Amino acid sequence: MQHGKYRFIVGFLAPPLLIYAVFVVSPFVQAFQISMTDWSGLVGTARFVGLDNFVRLWESDEFWNALWHNVSMLAFVPLVTLALGLFFAFMLNVGGRRRKNEVVTGVAGSRFYKFVFFFPQVVSVTIIAVIWFNIYNPDPADGMLNSLLGAVGLDGLQNAWLGEKSLALWCISAVMVWGHVGFYVVLFSAAMASIPRDIYEAALLDGAGRFPTFFRITLPLLWDTVQTGWVYMGIIALDAFALVQIMSVNMGGPDGATDVMPLRLYLTAFRDSQYGYAAAMGVAMLVVTMAFAVLTLRFARRERIEY
Amino acid sequence: MGSTSARNDGSTPGDTGGHAGPGRRDLIKRSAALGLLTVPAMGLLSACATGGGGGGGGGDTTAAAGEKTAKNPLGVKEGAPLEAFIFKGGLGDQYAKDAEADYKATYKAEVKHTGTQQVGPKLTPRFAGGNPPDVIDNSGADHLDMNKLSTQGQLQDLAALLDAPSLDDPAKKVRDTIHPSTIEKGMHGDTFDVLYYAFTVYGTWYSQKLLDARGWAYPKTLDEMVALCGEIKKAGLAPWTYAGKYPYYVHFNLFAQIAKIGGMEKWIAIDNLEPNAWTSNDGVRQVVEHYEELAAKKYFLEGSQGLTHIQSQTAWNKGKAVFLPNGSWVENESAPTTPGDFGMAVGALFDGGGDKLPHGTLRAEPSEPYLVSAKGANPIGGMELLRIMLSKKHAQNFATKVKSLTCVVDATEGMTLSPGLASASKVFKEAGENLISLQLQEWYPALTDEKIGGLTGQLLAGELKAADWIRKTQAEADKVAKDGSVTKFKRTA
Numbered sequence A: 001m002q003h004g005k006y007r008f009i010v011g012f013l014a015p016p017l018l019i020y021a022v023f024v025v026s027p028f029v030q031a032f033q034i035s036m037t038d039w040s041g042l043v044g045t046a047r048f049v050g051l052d053n054f055v056r057l058w059e060s061d062e063f064w065n066a067l068w069h070n071v072s073m074l075a076f077v078p079l080v081t082l083a084l085g086l087f088f089a090f091m092l093n094v095g096g097r098r099r100k101n102e103v104v105t106g107v108a109g110s111r112f113y114k115f116v117f118f119f120p121q122v123v124s125v126t127i128i129a130v131i132w133f134n135i136y137n138p139d140p141a142d143g144m145l146n147s148l149l150g151a152v153g154l155d156g157l158q159n160a161w162l163g164e165k166s167l168a169l170w171c172i173s174a175v176m177v178w179g180h181v182g183f184y185v186v187l188f189s190a191a192m193a194s195i196p197r198d199i200y201e202a203a204l205l206d207g208a209g210r211f212p213t214f215f216r217i218t219l220p221l222l223w224d225t226v227q228t229g230w231v232y233m234g235i236i237a238l239d240a241f242a243l244v245q246i247m248s249v250n251m252g253g254p255d256g257a258t259d260v261m262p263l264r265l266y267l268t269a270f271r272d273s274q275y276g277y278a279a280a281m282g283v284a285m286l287v288v289t290m291a292f293a294v295l296t297l298r299f300a301r302r303e304r305i306e307y
Numbered sequence B: 001m002g003s004t005s006a007r008n009d010g011s012t013p014g015d016t017g018g019h020a021g022p023g024r025r026d027l028i029k030r031s032a033a034l035g036l037l038t039v040p041a042m043g044l045l046s047a048c049a050t051g052g053g054g055g056g057g058g059g060d061t062t063a064a065a066g067e068k069t070a071k072n073p074l075g076v077k078e079g080a081p082l083e084a085f086i087f088k089g090g091l092g093d094q095y096a097k098d099a100e101a102d103y104k105a106t107y108k109a110e111v112k113h114t115g116t117q118q119v120g121p122k123l124t125p126r127f128a129g130g131n132p133p134d135v136i137d138n139s140g141a142d143h144l145d146m147n148k149l150s151t152q153g154q155l156q157d158l159a160a161l162l163d164a165p166s167l168d169d170p171a172k173k174v175r176d177t178i179h180p181s182t183i184e185k186g187m188h189g190d191t192f193d194v195l196y197y198a199f200t201v202y203g204t205w206y207s208q209k210l211l212d213a214r215g216w217a218y219p220k221t222l223d224e225m226v227a228l229c230g231e232i233k234k235a236g237l238a239p240w241t242y243a244g245k246y247p248y249y250v251h252f253n254l255f256a257q258i259a260k261i262g263g264m265e266k267w268i269a270i271d272n273l274e275p276n277a278w279t280s281n282d283g284v285r286q287v288v289e290h291y292e293e294l295a296a297k298k299y300f301l302e303g304s305q306g307l308t309h310i311q312s313q314t315a316w317n318k319g320k321a322v323f324l325p326n327g328s329w330v331e332n333e334s335a336p337t338t339p340g341d342f343g344m345a346v347g348a349l350f351d352g353g354g355d356k357l358p359h360g361t362l363r364a365e366p367s368e369p370y371l372v373s374a375k376g377a378n379p380i381g382g383m384e385l386l387r388i389m390l391s392k393k394h395a396q397n398f399a400t401k402v403k404s405l406t407c408v409v410d411a412t413e414g415m416t417l418s419p420g421l422a423s424a425s426k427v428f429k430e431a432g433e434n435l436i437s438l439q440l441q442e443w444y445p446a447l448t449d450e451k452i453g454g455l456t457g458q459l460l461a462g463e464l465k466a467a468d469w470i471r472k473t474q475a476e477a478d479k480v481a482k483d484g485s486v487t488k489f490k491r492t493a
Helices: A005-035 A052-059 A061-093 A110-122 A125-135 A144-151 A168-193 A197-205 A210-237 A241-247 A261-271 A275-299 B002-008 B022-048 B094-107 B119-129 B146-151 B159-163 B180-185 B208-214 B222-234 B248-262 B264-271 B282-296 B309-317 B379-389 B392-402 B419-431 B445-460 B466-482
Strands: B082-087 B111-116 B135-137 B195-207 B238-240 B321-327 B344-347 B362-372
Touching (some): A061 A168, A061 A210, A241 A261, B111 B119, B119 B135, B180 B362, B195 B379, B222 B238, B248 B321
Parallel strands (some): B238 B321
16 A cells, blocks of 8 residues: 555645645745835835845834733733633542542532633633723723622722733733633643542542642643643734733733734734834844744653653 | 754764765755856846836826817817726715716716725825826825825826816816815815815713713813713713724814814914924813823723724713714714614814814814825826715715715705704804814824824823823924924914
8 A cells, every 4th residue: 555655745744834834834924025125015116125124123112011011911821721721620620528439529619610611711702802992991980800809808909900000901901811720620620630549549649738739740740731732822812912012001001011913013014014123123033933832842851651 | 953964964974964965065065056146137127116107107198088078178188098096984885876977978987986994005005006097095004105106196186076177067167166175175285185075073962862871961161071970981881982092083173172162273373383383382271281180080981991983882872971072974883883863963162262263163174185196197096086976966965875965065954864964064164164174183193093192091090190291292393393204284274
């Protein structure tokens, strides 16, 4: 059966590769090409300007400001999201009280919780942004968060939220965490389910409590999944476009306090009609994201345990 | 996980995962090589994104044209389809549909209508591809850059429309039926290529009923405003609110107030990005310090810095705040939340000290920029649609439907107007020649909305001193003046 092998392989590989090349590889290559022009995006002609756009980008305070916000979120959002996801997944699967005939169980009502946690994941990010924008509405009567604080007597904590320079970015980061925790609860739950029960049984016989069980058994055995989740969540934190665009005051404000790289790119392309410069930003974002993914996968690598 | 298994395929000694056969490894290598080959091949293909529609200008030759007659002075080709892209924001798009219906009936042609809030993102690729729609209402936050379009030859010269007879009176040219400032504002260099269909009156909006009920009078000067704000605050209301999410709403008043006190000559220096234009203007100091005082005395509704325009209008409609900086579209836009007896009214700019422009000066500007694409399929039909819209019938329809003025002079004479529109036409009449028209936001939106807007947000939240606002604004303006990638404009009057 050797003679037909290559025809068979090519037959299967060619269509997906072609689709991939047209819709993924070619826009990437084109972005590089456009980033070296002064294309306005409005006409079919552009002038080659070499690396001018990249020099401009390097010297732009706004871009560094936006990049800094992305990096801040990168430090905060994946850590909190994954920590919460792991915690909830552990509680739902392993952390319950011991019952008869069951070695490990979740807390009471874990099925219901799983459903509730996953819920934001099925809602589109636009809807999430609009909902939270209204929750953060600063009006003490109409804004949900402020009226809630007022109702429980915490008037002192009432705030303009998204209008407050020092809080706005964290308000948006919190929404990002809220929107993604559920996915990781489900992902980690699935991964935990594949950990053999007898390992837990052995730990229990040795008298391990919840904490040692989590840190000595669950986490090491889930490491691959956590690592993948980390990269995925990091890429989301490096984006944040939709939330910032819909929720932030004055597009990335107040006073640039929530600006992120993709928003900068969007404004440069669609408001300022400087597609060449915007493409250079896109290339810079690609570099940052790739560097993050490669570094994470490189340094988070650990011995793999077969079970 | 991908990386760990890839490592297992490597040749690390003592590797336990080496059971994958050599055949599979080969396969992976070969497909990777294929991928590498595909990348440069795609690079060749990719020349197309910036390649379409340019240079040759093939679009022009196919433009539809018919015979010119008295009834059809522009020479519209009967039956040739027309495409209109209308901004559907505060004014909706029904008024345009009504005009399109008339066009459809007269020329027995299909009119494709799109109402959208995303004019820029939706139309940019169509301009780049050389097949733009014929008529565009280029309004809203996401509008197209008209200066770029104009300099790159995408806009139809509308001189033929101006010189065509008006639909109501064949003896009168369209040019003579519309407000002179509309023609002035629609020019790029010597070419009239943008028709600002509506007329927006900017100012301080309030409820006449609320003022009457409390015995307050609309203040004449900035000082009177501060004094009245004190009384309002004592009465338990917030004197002002604003759309903090879009701080440029505040600029509607703030910039115009600067022009009123400092004079147009000095404002033109600001529009032209001249050095020290902000710092050397005493009007700037007076006005910005006024806003600083309002912020310091907490005369803004708490939390305004996080409100959208709709939320701020709603709070104002509910009587939580008395004054609101806005444009005349507010009456239509806030109609769903406005109480029936609200008595919406607008006031002109205030007097400061040593004003260059007299009391009653108003910022009233041509708005709703309509474009006709030079490279569209039917530019003549596009101009004809505008001619239909400039008829008395459709100007009045506009006033009734969306409670706003058009550029058609005296079109609303004798009509019963809604309270806000009546108030707007009254202050417009009273202002006479003293109308202020500003270009800064139109020309440099990144500067006004993002940069100065950010500063204004801080100023009104009480986090920025007036002196710092002026210094930083000047610095931002200087930065734009030096930036070679931003197209510059000059005005002399």
